[in-house]
Amino acid sequence: xxxxxxxxxxxxxxxxxxIGPHDEKIxxxxxxxxxxxxxxxxxxxxxxxxxxxxxxxxxxSDFTARVMAQLPKERKMIRVRR
Amino acid sequence: MxxxxxxxxxxxxxxxxxxxxxxxxxxxxxxxxxxxxxxxAEDAAQEAFIRAYVNIHTYNPNMRFSSWxxxxxxxxAIDKIRKKKPDAYLDEEISGTDGLTMYSQxxxxxxxxxxxxxxxxxxxxVQKAIEQLPEKYRSVIVLKYIEGLSLQEISEILDxxxxxxxxxxxRGREALRKHLGHL
Numbered sequence: 001x002x003x004x005x006x007x008x009x010x011x012x013x014x015x016x017x018x019i020g021p022h023d024e025k026i027x028x029x030x031x032x033x034x035x036x037x038x039x040x041x042x043x044x045x046x047x048x049x050x051x052x053x054x055x056x057x058x059x060x061s062d063f064t065a066r067v068m069a070q071l072p073k074e075r076k077m078i079r080v081r082r
Numbered sequence: 083m084x085x086x087x088x089x090x091x092x093x094x095x096x097x098x099x100x101x102x103x104x105x106x107x108x109x110x111x112x113x114x115x116x117x118x119x120x121x122x123a124e125d126a127a128q129e130a131f132i133r134a135y136v137n138i139h140t141y142n143p144n145m146r147f148s149s150w151x152x153x154x155x156x157x158x159a160i161d162k163i164r165k166k167k168p169d170a171y172l173d174e175e176i177s178g179t180d181g182l183t184m185y186s187q188x189x190x191x192x193x194x195x196x197x198x199x200x201x202x203x204x205x206x207x208v209q210k211a212i213e214q215l216p217e218k219y220r221s222v223i224v225l226k227y228i229e230g231l232s233l234q235e236i237s238e239i240l241d242x243x244x245x246x247x248x249x250x251x252x253r254g255r256e257a258l259r260k261h262l263g264h265l
Contacts, residue, residue, distance in 0.1 A: 012252040016233065043263025044255055050262050051227040054208045055201075057120070059110035059127060064102045067131045071095060 003037055004030060011041050015048060083147055090138050102131050105148060108229060109155045115224045116159035118213040126162060130155035145238065152229070152239045156221050163217045204265070211261035219254035222247055 004010075010027040013019040019027070031038045089097035109130055114123035133154050134141075141150055212220060225236045233251070237244045 008256075009252070012248075012255065015255065016248060016251065018233075018248075040259075040263075043259045046265065047255060047258045047262040048227065050204070050208050050265070051212070051223065051258065054115070054212075054228065055205055056107075056111055056228075057114050057123075059106050059124065063106050063110070063124070063128070064099055067102050067106075067128050068095060068099050070128065070132055071098070071135050 003034060007037055008040070011037075011044060015044060084143070087138065087141065087143075087147065090135070098135055101147075105151055106131075108148070109151055111228060112152065112155050112224060113159050115209070115212060115228045116156070116217075116220060117162060118209055122162065126158050127155065130158050133158070146235075149235060149239045152225065152231075153241070156225070156239060160217050160221060163220075207265070208262065211258050214261065215254055215257055219250050219257060222250040223254040223258070226251060 004026060007027065007030055010019065010023050013023065014027060031041055083101075086097045086101055090101065106127065110123055110127040113126040113130070114120065117123050117126060130151065134151055137154075141147070212223065215223060221240060222236060225231045225239060226233070231239070233244060233247050236242075237247045240247070242250075
């Protein structure tokens, strides 16, 4: 199977949601015929799904208080500005 | 938000506390995914908010405030990555009990122990793969897939042309595929 030279770029354009109908057709038809490229594409889609579903941590509950405690003092800021 | 920023510029720290509360999750998440370590992520996120406060007068209202914050935090995280020794860094979080505590906080109460373990392993694998990315790909991948931003926003945040953002995203995805695509 001879793969179009830009087929990997088309995969990425597709993943970016930035592919024209003509290129999308080329990509879809090729993926149906070529198992190596289909594997490559599946791998990319899986990768994206894994990254997107990475759990989200939240900062500790005293985060804001700790930031506020480290800010330069209020009065000083105002004095500098005046 | 405009009102709050105005208040902060006048020195109102309470208004700033509201801003920190609004954005802390996003900024912390960005730092965590960039740095791969809770403690460093906390430090970096706090530092980002302090920098933003001190430099609030340089904020240009034509830019989204969140983009401006992301920019400060991403630059800070990139600096920290560059200062780290790559070898000291890789196995830091992986086997320690610290990591276990961290991941146990993530697990949802419904999951069975087996499922939890499986997803913990997957979480670790995903985070390790992200950490192995060169920092210029890492920031683009994290902003796109962890923060869910558009390519246009990422280009603004990192001050890069759209084409460069795309190229880095493509290369980042290819590099990650080598670690994650076969799972």
